[in-house]
Amino acid sequence: MSQWIVETEGMTRRFGTRISVDDVSLRVPEGKIYGFLGPNGAGKTTSIKMLLGLIRPDAGIIRLFGQPMPENSLDILRKVGSLVENPSYYGHLTGYKNLKILATLLGLPDSRIDEVLAIVRLTESAKEKVGGYSLGMKQRLGLASALLRKPQLLILDEPTNGLDPAGIQEIRQLMLTLTREQGLTILLSSHLLSEVDTIADEIGIINGGKLVFQGGLVTLQKQSQxxxxxxxxxxxxxxxxxxxxxxxxxxxxxxxxxxxxxxxxxxxxxxxxxxxxxxxxxxxxxxxxxxxxxxxxxxxxxxx
Missing domain, CATH: 3.30.70.270 (Reverse transcriptase/Diguanylate cyclase domain)
Known part of the structure; x- marks a missing residue:
């Protein structure tokens, strides 16, 4: 198997005459946090949707776990958890019941619901209606949903968007715990360097659809002459x-x-x-x- 959990070659996507993602080649190493950075509209979400098979690239190759997408999407996506844009939930139901619906669809035991609630620290709020959750709690419920299948890869699109500093720190700490204690690989998108520079092992910077930098933070720091x-x-x-x-x-x-x-x-x-x-x-x-x-x-x- 490739050393890269996520690997793309020349990934490209057009919308009409506009090129949203332009010849992007990503390299996400196993067991690391990869910060995918760029301003809003740079092509981050479109790239993530292609990685997840939600939209098809117009050109290029996508491999997850060394297997090509979307040809092997059924096998691959069993090992992937994702949180893209705003997490969906039923506000009139409790946190537990929201996860129960998903667990039933996936054929997972109720014991796994309790496990993910503990991981995201929502056990005490599990019986409360989600409509009364804070934004940070809703994001953690979204993460719990993404973790239900015990994924090896977690893809998170702007998971700290709109959170206060305490909420941002909580999500950061959770990601570090998942990587260090459970060996997850995390691809984390953000438009703010300050949100990922303390936790990311590698970063890729996209601008105008093009990947303008990829490597470790140490490599980027060398440009700070x-x-x-x-x-x-x-x-x-x-x-x-x-x-x-x-x-x-x-x-x-x-x-x-x-x-x-x-x-x-x-x-x-x-x-x-x-x-x-x-x-x-x-x-x-x-x-x-x-x-x-x-x-x-x-x-x-x-x-x-």
């Missing part, structure tokens, strides 16, 4: 002086910017030695945050 900002009295002349010594610079008004990527302390000392004939007014060192890099990759401003 340090930059030296030097305010000098004759910036253009100072920039030429450094360029003559093979040091790449960028001018911004009276400030010159020098990348410190790969530069040793000795090399940094050479920069100041080269500028000994100039009046250095200010020295500042900066580095991009993960959020800055994410926003650059998605082409967005401060808010998504």
């Amino acid at each position: 340090k930059v030296l900002h030097l305010a000098v009295d004759r910036p253009e002349e100072a920039a030429r002086t450094l360029a003559e010594q093979g040091i790449g610079v960028e001018c911004r008004g009276r400030t010159i910017l020098v990348s410190l990527e790969g530069k040793t302390p000795l090399m940094q000392a050479q920069i100041f030695k080269a500028l000994s004939g100039f009046n250095i007014l200010e020295v500042k060192e900066t580095a991009k945050s993960l959020e800055d890099i994410f926003l650059e990759l998605t082409g967005k401003g401060a808010s998504l």
Whole structure:
């Protein structure tokens, strides 16, 4: 079997003339949390629906557990739990009865209902009507539904959308527990890096239907290179002086910017030695945050 629980090659989906998902190749490793990130409308939900066989791709290959979809969908989907968009439920029935209906359809014993209620910490509220549940409780009931069949893969589309900070933290902790204690693989979509950067092992960033980054957070952090900002009295002349010594610079008004990527302390000392004939007014060192890099990759401003 492939080391990838989810693997796509050139996955593409069009709606009329608009390409919603454009040549996307995902790699989701076993037993990990994969953060699938991108602004609203980037193609996350469409990608997830293709993975689940809810819509067909126009081009490309999809494999789950090493088997092609949708050809083997019946076998594959027995091992998959999902929560896409808002969880459906009967508000006039209790949490337990909602799960009982689903368990009966799946041919599962009542004991499994009690197990999933305990996992999502809804045992005490199981006999209450779902219409009176908070948004966080409804999300946890949706997760309980997704866990009924003891899946090996859990696909969650924006599971913390609309939750308060306490609710977000609760769902995060639940996902970590499921991965660490039960070995589940989780594909988690979100439009906020801050919601997944503390729990995801790998991330994929999609923007405008294209996958613009895929890898570990450590790899993304390497793009957060340090930059030296030097305010000098004759910036253009100072920039030429450094360029003559093979040091790449960028001018911004009276400030010159020098990348410190790969530069040793000795090399940094050479920069100041080269500028000994100039009046250095200010020295500042900066580095991009993960959020800055994410926003650059998605082409967005401060808010998504």
